[in-house]
Amino acid sequence: MRTLLKLISFAGLGLTVIPSFLVFAGSIAWGTHATLMLVGTVLWFASAPFWMLGDGSRPTASPAP
């Protein structure tokens, strides 16, 4: 299950970033890139919290600019 969630997350990250390079290459329109980014974002946030949030044993950072 954890592996599946990770796969979904990485697919989400891929959909977030890859379409921009296709816009740069002239393969897709900017609107398609924006839509795919949104889909990628939804996939990321729907899956990543379940495997990224561990046991709560990490140190916290200081607020920084």
Next chain:
Amino acid sequence: MSTIQPRAAAAPVSPQSLADRLDAINEFDREPVTPDRLQGPGSFIGLYAGEHLAGTEFVIGPLFVAHGVAARDLVLGLLVGNLLAVLSWAFITAPIATRTRLNLYWHLRKITGPNLLFVYNIVNALMFCFLAGSMISVAATAVGLPLGMAMPKLNDVYPNSVGWVLVVVLVGTAVTALAILGFEKIAAAGQVASPWMFMVFVAAAVAVLPKLGVTSVGDFWRVASERIWTGVPAQGVAKFSFWHIMFFAWFCNMAMHIGMADMTVLRYAKRWQYGFLSACGMYLGHFVAWIASGILCAAALGDVAPGPIAYLGAGVTGAATVVIASWTTANPTLYRAGLALQTISPNWKRWKVTLAAGAVTTAAAIFPALMMRLLDFVALYGLILMPMGAVIFADFWLLPRLGLRQRYAEWKSLLFSWPAGLTWGITLGACWAINAVWGLEIFFLGLPGWFIATVLYVGLSAIQQPARLQTARAEA
């Protein structure tokens, strides 16, 4: 960003003395970190990468463009400045953090005494309020997008519309409410958002490159020099050189490395060399993200409002990123400001103090100058807290070599260390004088200031401990 430090929300708040009030809030961190709680490098890679990807990254990159830095100066300045920041974490902060295993609060308390630490805590809290305020301003530029709100301009000091005020108040209220409810979930959301946020920065910049005339990788440097970082500042804005960029990149986190605030983080490191892992934050957040947001600014024809430029590159996702990036940083910042301010009035409940901190923060955020002058504010923030970092450095490394006692205030049970207090005040006064007399800009003051503070603290400690100095001389 959940934590091994139990939150102070549960700390008792009815002690009598000033020292007791402060201690109650930091009670859970009193002891050095035990070996079983030390963390591997993975924790620090994630932590630093996440910490330095915030809403303010959307402002800093465009402000560099507005300040007319040339492309070559920007790239070289960021490379060198970020390297110096990493070296500061590695050679100044981490060695002391991994030897003492204490957070900044408890270590500084031994040196300054609790009353001076109280003052430091309040100053720090106010800085946190203004930092959170700038994040609220940044988020407001995205929230106001669908409402057609007039965006603040580069030289705006006062709010330019009723809409801006209403949106800032709306965002500030939401941020404050969440900080009152507890920021654990928001901090966790920040941790989850970091990898995605980095991708959004990169994607948004890449997607607008064709608009700037970049159609192949080979075009990039020419367009970067001619259309993005042109070397020509916007009207009414000072021109930035390589030195501005280098010193800004080095000192924008001065409070964390030279100022020693990240002792609180690095005390969990198994080895001092983990300080080098700050490079993940520097080169992802303060190199790639700043360059990306600069590209977006140029594509938006010099617009510096974060919401519109992020939308230009990434649509709704871009606007959402601005809100999330700001929110996830503003909340813990406001929460910590509330905790620090609680020491003033310990009988107030934490929610009331956080509400007051939120009100101050939101009031500050209404003024766009806080966001548009972010570079100056960040430099000032680091400069104000830096002298105490120099005091810690001198106390740890230099005083023993001169035969002077470390942590003298703790040893003598002093409430206020006058050498540390004078060092802080005189250093800031000296920096102000250097600025006023020689016109050295605020971005550069941290370097002479650190040496002034170090020498002052050693000298004043020698005056405070004459008997020990004479004994050391006799033994020598």
